[in-house]
Amino acid sequence: xxxxxxxxxxxxxxxxxxxxxxxxxxxxxxxxxxxxxxxxxxxxxxxxxxxxxxxxxxxxxxxxxxxxxxxxxxxxxxxxxxxxxxxxxxxxxxxxxxxxxxxxxxxxxxxxxxxxxxxxxxxxxxxxxxxxxxxxxxxxxxxxxxxxxxxxxxxxxxxxxxxxxxxxxxxxxxxxxxxxxxxxxxxxxxxxxxxxxxxxxxxxxxxxxxxxxxxxxxxxxxxxxxxxxxxxxxxxxxxxxxxxxxxxxxxxxxxxxxxxxxxxxxxxxxxxxxxxxxxxxxxxxxxxxxxxxxxxxxxxxxxxxxxxxxxxxxxxxxxxxxxxxxxxxxxxxxxxxxxxxxxxxxxxxxxxxxxxxxxxxxxxxxxxxxxxxxxxxxxxxxxxxxxxxxxxxxxxxxxxxxxxxxxxxxxxxxxxxxxxxxxxxxxxxxxxxxxxxxxxxxxxxxxxxxxxxxxxxxxxxxxxxxxxxxxxxxxxxxxxxxxxxxxxxxxxxxxxxxxxxxxxxxxxxxxxxxxxxxxxxxxxxxxxxxxxxxxxxxxxxxxxxxxxxxxxxxxxxxxxxxxxxxxxxxxxxxxxxxxxxxxxxxxxxxxxxxxxxxxxxxx
Amino acid sequence: xxxxxxxxxxxxxxxxxxxxxxxxxxxxxxxxxxxxxxxxxxxxxxxxxxxxxxxxxxxxxxxxxxxxxxxxxxxxxxxxxxxxxxxxxxxxxxxxxxxxxxxxxxxxxxxxxxxxxxxxxxxxxxxxxxxxxxxxxxxxxxxxxxxxxxxxxxxxxxxxxxxxxxxxxxxxxxxxxxxxxxxxxxxxxxxxxxxxxxxxxxxxxxxxxxxxxxxxxxxxxxxxxxxxxxxxxxxxxxxxxxxxxxxxxxxxxxxxxxx
Numbered sequence: 001x002x003x004x005x006x007x008x009x010x011x012x013x014x015x016x017x018x019x020x021x022x023x024x025x026x027x028x029x030x031x032x033x034x035x036x037x038x039x040x041x042x043x044x045x046x047x048x049x050x051x052x053x054x055x056x057x058x059x060x061x062x063x064x065x066x067x068x069x070x071x072x073x074x075x076x077x078x079x080x081x082x083x084x085x086x087x088x089x090x091x092x093x094x095x096x097x098x099x100x101x102x103x104x105x106x107x108x109x110x111x112x113x114x115x116x117x118x119x120x121x122x123x124x125x126x127x128x129x130x131x132x133x134x135x136x137x138x139x140x141x142x143x144x145x146x147x148x149x150x151x152x153x154x155x156x157x158x159x160x161x162x163x164x165x166x167x168x169x170x171x172x173x174x175x176x177x178x179x180x181x182x183x184x185x186x187x188x189x190x191x192x193x194x195x196x197x198x199x200x201x202x203x204x205x206x207x208x209x210x211x212x213x214x215x216x217x218x219x220x221x222x223x224x225x226x227x228x229x230x231x232x233x234x235x236x237x238x239x240x241x242x243x244x245x246x247x248x249x250x251x252x253x254x255x256x257x258x259x260x261x262x263x264x265x266x267x268x269x270x271x272x273x274x275x276x277x278x279x280x281x282x283x284x285x286x287x288x289x290x291x292x293x294x295x296x297x298x299x300x301x302x303x304x305x306x307x308x309x310x311x312x313x314x315x316x317x318x319x320x321x322x323x324x325x326x327x328x329x330x331x332x333x334x335x336x337x338x339x340x341x342x343x344x345x346x347x348x349x350x351x352x353x354x355x356x357x358x359x360x361x362x363x364x365x366x367x368x369x370x371x372x373x374x375x376x377x378x379x380x381x382x383x384x385x386x387x388x389x390x391x392x393x394x395x396x397x398x399x400x401x402x403x404x405x406x407x408x409x410x411x412x413x414x415x416x417x418x419x420x421x422x423x424x425x426x427x428x429x430x431x432x433x434x435x436x437x438x439x440x441x442x443x444x445x446x447x448x449x450x451x452x453x454x455x456x457x458x459x460x461x462x463x464x465x466x467x468x469x470x471x472x473x474x475x476x477x478x479x480x481x482x483x484x485x486x487x488x489x490x491x492x493x494x495x496x497x498x499x500x501x502x503x504x505x506x507x508x509x510x511x512x513x514x515x516x517x518x519x520x521x522x523x524x525x526x527x528x529x530x531x532x533x534x535x536x537x538x539x540x541x542x543x544x545x546x547x548x549x550x551x552x553x554x555x556x557x558x559x560x561x562x563x564x565x566x567x568x569x570x571x572x573x574x575x576x577x578x579x580x581x582x583x584x585x586x587x588x589x590x591x592x593x594x595x596x597x598x599x600x601x602x603x
Numbered sequence: 604x605x606x607x608x609x610x611x612x613x614x615x616x617x618x619x620x621x622x623x624x625x626x627x628x629x630x631x632x633x634x635x636x637x638x639x640x641x642x643x644x645x646x647x648x649x650x651x652x653x654x655x656x657x658x659x660x661x662x663x664x665x666x667x668x669x670x671x672x673x674x675x676x677x678x679x680x681x682x683x684x685x686x687x688x689x690x691x692x693x694x695x696x697x698x699x700x701x702x703x704x705x706x707x708x709x710x711x712x713x714x715x716x717x718x719x720x721x722x723x724x725x726x727x728x729x730x731x732x733x734x735x736x737x738x739x740x741x742x743x744x745x746x747x748x749x750x751x752x753x754x755x756x757x758x759x760x761x762x763x764x765x766x767x768x769x770x771x772x773x774x775x776x777x778x779x780x781x782x783x784x785x786x787x788x789x790x791x792x793x794x795x796x797x798x799x800x801x802x803x804x805x806x807x808x809x810x811x812x813x814x815x816x817x818x819x820x821x822x823x824x825x826x827x828x829x830x831x832x833x834x835x836x837x838x839x840x841x842x843x844x845x846x847x848x849x850x851x852x853x854x855x856x857x858x859x860x861x862x
Contacts (some may be wrong), residue, residue, distance in 0.1 A: 024687060360713045367747065371797035410800050578802065590802045 006333070009033060018044050020052060021338035022297060027051075039085040046081050297339050298346065303332055306350045317600050319563030320522045323570050331357055355601055361566060362593035364573045368549045373510065374412055374481055383415070383474040385482045385507065387467075388551070389500055390515035391527055392488030395553035395580055397426065399515060400483050401433040403578065405585040408441050408451045412480040417470035418456035419463040419503065420487040427456045430485060440585075453479070463487070464503040471507060484509065491530035500531075501538030504545055513577060514547045516568055517554045524567040532572065547572055552591070553580035560599040565591070656704045656725040657693070657861065660752060661732035662744055663710040666770040669839040670732060670851070671707040674858075679840070685709040688718050693858070703727065703861065715748065723757045728764040728861045730854070735769045735777035735836075738786070746790035750798065753791075753828065762830040766857050773838040780834040784825065792823035833857060 008015045017028045029044050031037055051074060307328045314324040331353045340349055370386075377384040386403075388396045397420070404414040416434060420426035434454040441451045455470040467484050474482045486503065489496035504512055514531060516524060528547070536544045550568050558564075565576060576591040659667040668682040668689070675691055690706040704725075708718040729752065733745055752758060767787075769780045825832040837851035 026686075356717060359717060363713055363716055365712050366744065369747070369794075369797060369801075371800055372743070372793065375793060375797070406802060588802045 016040055016044060018048055019333060019336075020048060021334065021336055023052065023056075025052070037089070039089040042088075043081060043085040046085065047078060050077055050081065297337055298335050298349065300332065300336060302346050303335060303350055306347050307332055310350065310354055314563060314566075314600070316561075317563040318521050318558070318561040319600075320525045320567040322522075322525065323567050327354070327357060327361075327566075327570075351601065355597055358566060358597045358600060359593050361570050362576070362591065362596060364569055364575055366575075368511070368575055368577045370407075370511070370577065371410060374407070377510065378412075378480055383471060383479050383482045384511070385471055385484065385509035386511045386513060387484040387486065387504060387507075387509040388513050388515055389486050389504075389531065389547075390488060391490055394488065394515045394517045396488065396515045397429050397433070397485055398583060399551055399553055399578065399580045399588070400485050401430075401437070402580065402585055402588040404433075404452060404481075404483055405437055405440070406588055407481055408437060411446070413446075413449055413478075414452050415470060415474045415477075415479040415482045416452065416454050417467055417482055417484045418454060419466050419470075420485050421457070421459050421461050421463055421466070422487045426485070426487070427454075427458065430454055430456070437585075453477075463499065464506050467503055467507045491527045491534075497530070497534035498538055501534050504535060505539045505541070508545060512545060512548045513551050514549070514568075514572075515551045515553060516564065518552050518558050518562065518564045519554055520564050520567075522567075524564055525571055528568060528571045547574060549574050549577035551578045551580065552576050555579050555589075556581045556587070560602060562596050562599050565596055566600065655702075655727055656690070656706050656722060657728045657730060657858065658719075658722055658726045659705065659707045659730050659732060660715070660719070660748070661710050661770075662734065662741060662748060663712075664737075665710060665732040665734045666839045667707050667710060667732045670730075670768070670770065670837075670854075671705060673839050673841075673851070674705060674855075684711065686711070686714065688722070703858070716751070719752065719755070723755060724761075726758070726761065726763045728766065728858075729758075731765065731767045732770050733767060733783060734771055735779075735783065736771050736774045738769075738778050738783055742786050742790055746787055746794055749787065750791055750794045754798075759829065764861055765828075765830050765832045766854070767832065767834050768851075768854055769834065769836045770839055772836045773840050780836045784834050788823050788825060795823060 006017055008017070012033055013030050014033045015028055015030045017026055019026055025048075027044055027048050029040055031040065054074070054077070310331075311324045311328045314327065315321055319327075331350065334357075335349065335353050338349075340346070370384075374384045388400055390396050400416065404416060407414050416430055418427045418430050431454055434452050437452045438450060443450050455466070455473055457466050457469075463486060470484070471482055473479075484503075484507075486500060487496075489500060491497065512535075514528065516527065520527070532546050535546050539545060550572065552565055552568070555562075569576060579589045579591055581587045581589055659671055661667050663684060668685050669680065671689065671691075672678065672680045672682065674693055685707065686709055688706055688708050690704055692702050693705040694702045706722055708722065709715060731749060731752070734741065738745065767780075767783070769778070769783050771777055821827075835851075835853035835857060837854045839851065
């Protein structure tokens with residue numbers, strides 16, 4: 001699904017590829033990255049054309065067995081093409097410099113080239129030169145008044161200019177003197193105020209310098225040092241709170257026009273083309289039939305309007321803009337030249353391909369199965385450590401509580417590490433959750449074990465240190481899972497990102513979950529890229545620990561604008577592990593890729 | 604007698620049609636043409652979708668494409684990671700001359716489910732190819748994919764025969780089929796617990812609770828599945844490498860049985 005750009009770099013090699021969608025062939029050229037070979041694109045095109053033409057019959061008639069059985073002896077052809085390409089890039093006769101007469105400049109009159117501007121006589125005095133190469137000396141000396149400038153310009157032969165050289169020199173000299181006179185006037189003005197100042201050095205008088213400290217003390221002696229006694233100001237509650245009806249947490253209201261249901265059938269546009277060419281009514285009718293039934297291969301022009309519409313549709317569904325563009329680009333590359341089946345329109349083909357690409361994006365790599373991994377860690381007698389990171393206010397603590405509830409339901413004991421030592425009330429929030437969870441799952445029903453415990457060290461301490469202590473505490477006490485809650489931080493805040501990277505690098509958690517809200521739009525791209533970059537930069541290890549999974553929160557606040565899921569998985573290629581759909585403990589879901597894509601493609 | 608009975612009917616029909624308006628006649632003819640086309644189309648589709656396919660599934664690099672090539676042509680080919688499916692008709696070597704369509708699906712994680720969706724309805728049998736050499740490392744991934752295949756609703760409904768082909772037996776470190784069976788059973792036992800305990804999917808998916816694999820109380824066993832499962836050892840490369848033949852008599856026999 002990332003087929004937008006056609007080159008790939010790995011270590012010292014660069015690979016360029018070309019797809020033939022009609023016969024389902026891939027042509028790959030590899031070369032060393034340091035060489036900049038200009039003929040690669042041409043070579044790959046030539047190879048493609050020749051290979052296709054040579055073996056066209058075998059592809060069309062014999063199908064898969066033909067591919068398996070056939071011998072494709074292309075080596076000599078390829079070597080020949082390679083040689084041709086190399087030669088064509090090498091042979092380029094050094095271009096003969098045009099003589100000055102041939103160039104356009106000689107046709108222009110000098111007068112029109114001189115820009116006479118009032119203040120800045122920086123015109124390029126282009127006299128005609130009798131030299132071959134254009135470079136030398138065409139830039140005429142700009143500074144006027146340099147007598148030597150005039151001397152440098154050799155006498156031009158065959159000139160058509162109307163101003164002779166001397167006249168130009170004269171003009172420049174006048175300009176020069178005029179300017180210098182002005183400067184002289186300025187300089188004559190300046191000595192005067194200076195003379196006044198020279199009288200005597202008087203001490204500087206600061207406005208408040210002489211008054212003593214008492215006058216400077218503005219602090220109110222009554223409230224000094226007492227933190228609780230806030231001055232009882234009269235403030236208007238309504239203006240402070242703003243619009244009460246505004247939903248808290250809502251980022252913005254999307255202004256979008258509803259997509260019009262009427263799909264322009266691309267088929268009707270097809271007959272307009274051949275009929276325009278043939279210009280006959282009968283030709284038009286057959287053209288339409290041919291478009292419907294025959295084997296028509298897709299071209300870029302056919303697909304562009306449809307892709308535009310799909311791109312706008314995706315953006316309207318809250319997919320980040322650059323990702324929508326790249327997606328459409330890769331779909332176009334995948335479909336270009338493909339032969340459409342009977343009774344299929346361009347729109348339906350493109351939609352089908354886009355749907356497949358979206359499903360593919362949402363099911364990346366290995367599925368993260370937390371329970372399975374926890375069992376594995378249990379076997380090795382060590383706790384399974386999960387770290388939650390994300391920007392401010394996305395729901396890390398809430399979803400941490402939901403996940404710990406789910407783990408307790410499955411019989412694992414959880415230690416919550418309160419590594420958010422910055423936000424006011426973070427530790428209290430986790431303490432309340434712990435209390436509630438223990439009330440829901442009392443120790444008696446689990447064989448005397450407390451299922452949830454909070455490990456906290458108050459506020460203001462180093463988060464990485466608390467995490468390390470929590471993990472060793474869990475190992476000693478035999479907890480199965482450690483959930484580490486970190487403070488929310490903006491991706492641009494370099495010191496905080498360094499602190500987070502240090503936490504993760506030092507403690508090497510088993511799972512690093514990035515918590516992102518479903519409401520986010522283009523920001524998702526920026527957040528994830530910067531988080532990953534910070535984690536990669538500050539890690540000492542050979543293979544840095546990056547984000548392993550995504551938790552998509554506040555999913556109940558969007559109805560079908562589910563584009564954030566696509567943006568996030570596209571950027572990281574990591575799966576969405578959990579989806580948060582509310583604020584109670586049971587509002588934890590797993591992602592259903594097909595349902596999300598269906599909601600996304602729905603008009 | 605039938606022809607005689609039909610004749611007067613046809614005559615009456617003809618007379619009636621000729622008597623009526625020509626437009627009605629043309630409309631009737633058009634309708635008839637449409638109905639016939641529709642029936643033919645349905646028939647063709649039904650024939651096409653009858654289950655005649657044998658799917659080759661497995662992880663990346665298990666040897667599916669090479670097995671595919673060997674079964675069809677007997678020759679060794681250098682293969683690349685598949686990015687799309689390949690299908691061809693395979694004729695079993697015995698004289699029954701029944702044919703099945705072999706379909707080789709890509710094993711890559713982001714592609715495998717998509718292609719499985721496309722072809723699972725047409726599957727009469729499934730060959731799950733396992734890399735016996737890398738099995739110890741990959742056992743969790745193998746089990747996960749196998750689990751996904753087994754709990755799929757279409758697969759449960761059709762219950763195609765399942766053959767687990769332990770490939771790459773020519774390498775000395777390859778694990779035996781028995782060992783692979785035991786390990787898979789253990790892993791699937793754990794998986795069915797963890798997977799059924801996973802959070803329910805978004806908007807309460809229509810399938811309800813995920814299907815339970817095997818019997819609840821007992822440990823998982825391949826005999827508990829609704830379909831026939833067999834284990835066979837094979838080597839697509841063959842003991843003599845590229846020149847010789849592949850050793851997969853067990854596989855060929857099984858395919859002949861299926862066809």
